[in-house]
Amino acid sequence: MQRKFTLGLALGILTTMLPISSTTYAQNATDDIAKYREMIADGNPSELYEAAGEELWKKPAGPKNATLEKCDLGLGPGVVKGAAAQLPRYFKDTNKVQDLESRLMTCMQKLQGRDPQEMVDAPFQKGPKKDMEAIVAYVVTLSKGDKIQVSTNHPKEKEMYELGKRAFFFQGGPMDFSCASCHAEDGKRIRLQDLPNLTTQKGAALGWGYWPAYRVSSGQFWTMQQRLNDCYRQQRFPFPIYGSDLTMALSMYMAKNANGGTVETPGLKR
């Protein structure tokens, strides 16, 4: 036993002695990827969703045949500009901490008479979720450039933050992964993709600040709920329920950590 430990230690030291050539390789690849990202930055297809979302926002729909124009996203009924930069937050009428998508479900229910369960159950990119995604693109674009400013003053907000922090480190599944497996250290990569350290302000701003985003690899606009969903899929967890408190808590944790950063949504991601 003791011998194994010593050996392990010795190997650990050896492995830290990176061959110089390999670091150069990595640096070049990273620079080239940066160039690639720069080249595709102009012309973000999110704009196509944003345009569709604006139409849906102003179009009467649902059993009550009403628009979403009076939706209160936290800054008062009908105020969209800047609203996404301050979410998630506590809402008195629902007595809950809500992220953008959860709040939009509330508005669709109250104003339009739509059943939120249909939204929860719908697969991403289809049916009612397709509408949700476009509306999200529209709403977040109206916070582009704003400072992320999320409060934990309300006890429920504070509680959500603490629950989210704990959830962030919660390991499970056949690969023992948690969010922290990939997102709790600076300067790490998975394949060629940089992994923001979401436990720090800088890292959280890079993560939270750039989602929702158009995802190049799937050719789809992904909301934050879908981003979290796919993280859990890759963590080999069961399926996180759309709009669940778990997802509110994680969002609260990331968003609060990101405070002071800039809203860069909709982003353009691999």
Added chain:
Amino acid sequence: MNQQRRSLLKYSAIFGLMASAGLISEAQAQEWNKAAFEGKSLDDVFKILGAGSPDKSAAVTLNAPDIAENGAVVPVGITTTLKAEQMAILVEKNPSTLAAQFFIPAGTEPFVTTRIKMGQTSNVYGLVKADGKWSMAVKEIKVTLGGCGG
């Protein structure tokens, strides 16, 4: 395959209709080059475009990254100092070699950028036809695996 052919046929018919309705120009409707887009090799496409074996030319620039983070979206642009009338983007290792082609009327700059899909690392060719003569630029673009799904 059959279904694909049928839809292509149907599409040609509709194209004709659009042309007669003035929605697109007559020239364009006649020119959609089915044979070129079905070409499976560089030589096939060169032949169908009537490009022979184009010379590499410093007058043609291919704007593209060395590495694409994802093969689904690879930005590719062609610019030239020549008086281009036609431009084409070819990907050597794609199932069909020709990705896109453009017709440049007088008054339009010899510059076009679009985004293409690449199945794997490959040479990409930017072809320019000017004064009836074809020339080209070549660049290898590496397509990498990414993310945790690898």
Added chain:
Amino acid sequence: MNMKNMKSLLAICSFALLAIAMQESAIAQQANDPKFNKMIKDGFKADGIAGLDRIDQDATQKFCSDPVFASSKQGEKMREKIQKMNMDGIKQPSDGKYIGDWKKGEAIAQSGRGATWTDKADTPIGGGCYNCHQIDQKEISYGTIGPTLWNYGKLRGNSQEVITYTWNRINNSKAYNACSNMPRFAHFKLLNEQQIQDVMALLLDPTSPVNQ
């Protein structure tokens, strides 16, 4: 450890046993929080092969979900216990063979697929090694969560010690580091014995491109 650290350590120790006792209770595995448990339980639904049993944590996962405690002085005993438990579960190869086919090993190292709710029970599970490690230098798309494995065998040689250590580490990394980020490939049957032999070959076979 240098002298200065040693001195301050002695100073801390000499303060009072009471302080240590208090610290013990202050830094302990986080309390069982019914609110948190309910949130996790209500947060997921089973989908395909990804059942709700996946959020029933075993001792290792529970311990490592509290990184502050897991890496603390107070957590040391538990850490060792967990490492021993994982070490005891490792089986040496049934046919005595440690080194398989590096070409197959490379394919396993490349694939990060399998075991998600969009996979089927018979979807082959990849090792996902390149997600976190540099291995063959020719593959430029590699992660940096784990150390580079380029020239792994060339640098370390082929002694039985190296072979056994590498076998154990792939089978169950938590035997050496209770909260290693690396999955327990044998423990959770992510890779079978033959696949692990193939990955071993990628790292240790002198003819593997990794050792050129």
Added chain:
Amino acid sequence: MADPMRVRAAESGGIVDVKILMKHDMESGQRKDAAGKTIPAWFISSINVKANGKDVLNGQFGPAVSKDPFLNFKYKGAKGDKIVVSWVDSKGDKRSDEATAS
């Protein structure tokens, strides 16, 4: 009906820079569905851009152009030019949108 495009045209020094985003799946014909059946190709095949009624670009796409195609080109023009972008796809669906050069 096909979804609208985003067309941007900005004039500077007598050159109009046109950027177009089209909403289209651009199905390659190479992908398989969950049941293992090949999803047939379906893509924008031709695009025409007119400025004040005159052709400024004609393009032909194969299925290898990316989903939600992006196109950028420049022509000699002026502020206020009326730009009309039209595409037709391999199933005969079509779409036309307008923009004014700014």
